[in-house]
Amino acid sequence: MPDVTTRDLLRTDGVSGLLVTALAGFGGFALLLSALPLWAARGGAGDATAGLVTTTATLVATVATQFAVPALLARVGISPALAAGLVALGAPAPLYALSTDPAALAAVSAVRGVGFGLLTVIGSLLVALLAPKGAYGRTAGLYGAAIAMPNLLAVPGGVLLAERFSFELVLWLGVLPVLGVPAALRYGDLGRRATGSTARPFDPAAARGATAPALVLVAATLAGGGLLTFVPIALTGAGALAAVALFAFGATAAVARWAVGGLADRRGPGGLLVPVVLLTASGVLVTAAGLAGAADPPAAASPTAAVLVLAGSALTGVGYGAVQNLTLLLAFRRAGPDGSATASTVWNAGFDTGTAVGAAAVGGVAGLGAGLPGAVALTAVPLLAVLPLTRRRDPAP
DSSP: OOOOOHHHHHHSTTHHHHHHHHHHHHHHHHHHHTHHHHHHHHTTOOHHHHHIIIIIHHHHHHHHHHTTHHHHHHHHOHHHHHHHHHHHHHTTGGGGGGOOOHHHHHHHHHHHHHHHHHHHHHHHHHHHHHOOTTOHHHHHHHHHHHHHHHHHHHHHHHHHHHHHTOHHHHHHHTTGGGGGHHHHGGGHHHHHHSOGGGGOSOOHHHHHHHHHHHHHHHHHHHHHHHHHHHHHHHTTTSTTHHHHHHHHHHHHHHHHHHHHHHHHHHHOSGGGHHHHHHHHHHHHHHHHHHHHHHSSSGGGOOHHHHHHHHHHHHHHHHHHHHHHHHHHHHHHHHHOGGGHHHHHHHHHHHHHHHHHHHHHHHHHHIIIIIHHHHHHHHTHHHHHHTGGGGOOOOOOO
């Protein structure tokens, strides 16, 4: 089969619609990802509570929903479930403006988490359904870049818009996922053509195959979730440094998710995991060193500290993006073609569990006296702990 180019993929039926859906859905999610904890903190919440009632509450509901998605798809199909997820994720966003009470914030976050759970599992499943043979890595790379691009623009953009204009503006922009509904409704025929295996209720055998890649992903997203949630809080008063750091993180993650796809198609994803996991751990430690130099007081951050924050964020982003693509491909491969929906569920649950735990744990450890820089540094420990899970070698496709 001739080599499939990026242009060929964009012309593949459904891939362009998947990218539109991903940009809209993840764009709305990313706009609020770092702005919401800051909104909660300015309303009086402490570091631990700020992450708990926003990021963690969203992602706990996300993970709970994800395990119900395979059975839901068997009943209603891809398009209705995906459209409903986009509405649930975007429509409630302006309700955050009504109160900074932790219970109210957590309630809105939980509803949005249900929508995000539907979007994440179905989006990854569509990669498996739409990818041409021999181009799974590149298809996953395009999808990953469409997810990572919002981190590049919307995560720092949400913080800047909130600080320069108002939080209310950012909250209204959070309805962006609803704009992806027309693209989501294109998959009715695909749902009917798909084999029963892709919409099968949760498959334990497929879940076992996908578990090791998902655990590696948990470690990487724990570090990323801590960075995304608490860098803006740690650097409050340091001008645009937080926004530039988040931009560096998002830019390198987007490029890495796209670029590693072609390598994975040629060499197989398994052998690439060790270096990118080590790179992620290194980036976290460099970021923490920079935060330690910039945090007392942040307005007096030295040039050295600023460089460390930016360099560490960029290195973490490279590893964070590459780990996502590689572990998704490994999860699908090890679950087998009959376990696509289950593999997507396990992988996405790993992604969001890590992000939720990062948001809660970094704040909690910081509150125990380690400080935010020390708590961020500790997220390198799980990355080193999962290295044994990367030793299995899968044959190249």
